[in-house]
Amino acid sequence: MRIAATIVATVLSMVLGTVACTAAPSTTPVSRVAVSGDSLTLDGAPWWPTGLDAYQLATDWSVNRGCGAEVDLDAYFASRPAGSVTRFNAFQQLAVNKFTGRLDFGPLDAVFAAAERHARLVIPVLVGQDGACEDETYKDRDWYRTGWTAQTTGPLSYRDWVATAVSRWGDSQAIAAWEPIGEPEAGVCHDATCGPQLRTCPADAPQVLRDWHDEVGALIRHHDSAHPITAGLLGGDQCGMAGSGYALIADSPYVDFVQYHDYDDSRFLPLRLSQTPKPLVVTELGIHAGSCLPLHERAERIGARLDSYAELGAAGALLWAFVPDPRPDLCTYDIGPDDPVLAIPQMN
Template sequence: MRSRRKLSWMVATAAVLTLVANVTPASAHPRVATDGESLTLDGRRWWPAGLDAYQLATDWSINSGCGAEVDLDAFFASLPPNSLTRFNAFATLATDRVTGARDFRPIDAVFAAAERHGQFVMPVLSSFDGACEDEVFKEYSWYADGWRRPSPPPAGETVVTEMPSYAAWLETALTRWKDSPALAMWDLLGEPEPLVGGLGGTCPRDAATVLRRFADDVGALARGIDPVHPLSLGTIGGGQCGTAGPEFRRLAESPYLDVLQYHDYGADGIPLPGNEFDGLAVRLEQARAVGKPLLVAEIGQYAGGPCGTAEQRAADIAAKIDGQRAAGAAGALLWAFVPDPRPLECTYDIGPDDPVRAVLAERNTVG
């Protein structure tokens, strides 16, 4: 009997090992991919019309926050099926604001809620200006090699330990969340601009070269950890340092950038803003030339108080999105959802009941 039991155990163990060996991580077959100048979901053409919701990982009991706390289940339940939400997944939001210890619960909660409601997220790993991080503008030297070094703790916080380098955070974030079924793609950095002297400073002659090398080096690091989910870089696209004119295409040619971005502000109701050198029409032509989708990842229009009604904004956004889709854009996200909108002030706030939410629901399509 003992020998038979041992044989049975060996057979069962072998079967289990075979089963484990054949299990494929969720990230091996991501639902979101690219097909030329389009995004796809489960192999079908996907045109996401969603929201930027930078505050989602705010948890005042744990981290230093980035805006107000959000009821995550209520937020994701309010979205149309197969929606895309871009949010801040910064290292500070996975850090205890008192002890400095790593605490992933706030960002884990965003992914978990998105998964429960069958939604998709686009995490932004860091931002150009240090907002909700160390409050330090990322200058030229940071793109050259500073992204490999640790950062000081957030200003005004009691944290005594330095924050991890951007490179270390990228490795941590991608390793932890790459298998989430809610992950659509990664946004490596919001609105990069390698200036000297801060915002409004000078643009070095080799800024485009430095930015392209940054995209290639960081992209290679990311691809080594997550070889399947699309990568993006949050360029404004309006002629900023390192991406002006033909420099945008040079950056777009990076083999590690799968989805290009344009951010659209100050052109209410106009589908294709900007000039003949750096406008959205030019960026769409450059995207077609390199065969990649271009996502209008931020569209901002003021509403409230003296800035007009939310209804007028919704009408302007509808005209803008329809024109951008017809011109070849691969999707559109609006800046920005907040749980506590200020209707008496001029803001970009989009609250839970904003009429523009219906515009997005009608235009978020698969197939």
């Protein structure tokens, strides 16, 4: 799976500080997941995926700066039922050795290897909108237009990171889909922190995001022609998605299925379902529990919400978020290894 082209590209990046990732994988990838109308299939059979967001899977404090707590990968994937999906952060910073500043794929390799050992599926998220666990910088309109091709704080530009990651892991049987970015927006910043109060949304934001998904999607397809690509859209009235913006992005030929992130009691979900014939997966369902709600009551609410998604026509759902160290005395979205939500029928 670790192809020679990726090794060469990595060496070049260390020596030259850049990488020209133009060669497609030497093997032809095969995807277990496919799109069928407004639904998904797994190994050719109808599939309504459920699972967890576990953003921190590639945290390895002995190598990288991490993003959340370390996770026992074999224990985690062994605990998940067959056919379940885990969405996790596959950010460039998690492939950078914090001692040398150079690329070190070990922690991310370990995630894919563990998922493969247990025949489980993952959605790698290649970068986040808000910069969390990387440079902590909000990605503005200019980033979507040109900034994503420029080298910034990491060894590689975002463009070269996408090419490198997809080339390296594109033939993995663990991949359910590639997610280019989590929760994209195309706002214009008016101060150094790009705070939401001083951020504006330009009229061309939907087209900027559509053009970007077209370009990045074509790049992913060049290196992996088999696995689906999903647009990691929040789905509300965020900059670039309000009104018909969501539909414009969803219509990209390089978006196979779209997302909705539900922290608003599904307020926009019926609208988003009506705007695209493609599958829509609720890839983040977050309900607070702990000090503010007993865990068993949250499990009941989540079970009912999953039933409502299926009735509305959504194509699957993932829960935000698994953590190995839940905080029961606080009001959080934490889902620990023994959370009762994992026992509800819809999750098994």
